[in-house]
Amino acid sequence: MKIMTCPVNGPRNISEFQWLGPVHDASEATDENLITRLFHAPNPMGVLREWWRHTPSSTVFIAERNLITDEILRTYLQRPDADKPQMNP
Structure with a gap:
């Protein structure tokens, strides 16, 4: 069973989720x-x-999902800068 973590409800079965598409830059x-x-x-x-x-x-x-391994790296709620790439420290 594959698990995805909802930022509000915690870890859940992947069958409870719907994919809505990639995040696009608003300028596009x-x-x-x-x-x-x-x-x-x-x-x-x-x-x-x-x-x-x-x-x-x-x-x-x-x-954020790795398309090669299909691993879900992290999940988070939308922020005002959600369309900008994340910088890892």
């Missing part, structure tokens, strides 16, 4: 690239920041 939200963003999702190898929703509580949050 233009009419010209809307079709590309909707129909041509990126498939990078490595860590991707994604929107997820805990369906029983409707908590929407960001998860």
Whole structure:
């Protein structure tokens, strides 16, 4: 059983979550690239920041997931700078 940690409700079975897509930079939200963003999702190898929703509580949050190993590295609630890359100290 795969476990994901909801920032509000704690560790839960992955079946309680819904994937909502990758986190995009707000400056990329233009009419010209809307079709590309909707129909041509990126498939990078490595860590991707994604929107997820805990369906029983409707908590929407960001998860960082390694696409090579499918490991969930961390989860956190949205912040004003959520569209900016995280810097690790």
